[in-house]
Amino acid sequence: MEVVLEMTLPRDAESAPLVRHTLDASLRGLGVTSEIRADISLALGEACANAIQHAAAGEYEVRARMDGARCVVEVIDGGGAGPASCETRHAPRDRRQAVWDERQASPNAESGRGLQLIRAFMEEVRIMDRVSRNGAIVHFEKTLAS
Template sequence: MTLPRNAESAPLVRHTLDASLRGLGVGSEVRADIALALGEACANVIQHAAAGREYEVRARMDGARCVVDVIDGGAGDGADGSAAWERVDAPPLAEHGRGLRLMRAFTEGVQIASRAHRNGSIVHFEKSLAT
């Protein structure tokens, strides 16, 4: 999905992916973990990727795993789009900066990478569909 970089897009993409996973018989706890991680990744793009008016979410099934990539067009505070994700040592009770910590706690294979030959970053995570 290609989405506008606004607050209304995050619930839309979370709902769409959740409905798809529910249709495939994925349990509610696994879907909730994916929704939380997706929401954190989308919120970061919406808040920090000032260079792009849109962002992209790609989700696919890879065997017994859901694989998600959130792709932005660039961050306002870093040329390669990764600066907003570099502040990963936020205290547990901090108001901001806990998104990556939450994503790592609820999913597997979290990776943040710069886009090849373009500004921006790719937030990648996976979640086992087994409960």
């Protein structure tokens, strides 16, 4: 069985719990363990918080696909204060990805650890610029079997 979720959400704090609970209910229905669901929920919450805080558009999107073996999630924002300065925004794609990859919050920072948490709990993580519009896509994947 494959479950696909696609949601367009307002850029406000109430939208993140809604999408987390919706995805969690789908994963629970597929029989995914609570530990794996918690990892995915944490990563999703961090990606949504980033879109809510930094995107310039009034909405963001979440797409998730679960097939019983793997969960693939994309959080897509409409642009805003991304990782790149003006010089790197027009740099080759490899350089822009490197800027995302280099971002790390200091150990004493009160915020900015979202990408580090996503990378710690997910198996595959990519942050990409949107091709035809402003914004970024946070893509992450996790195996559903423990």
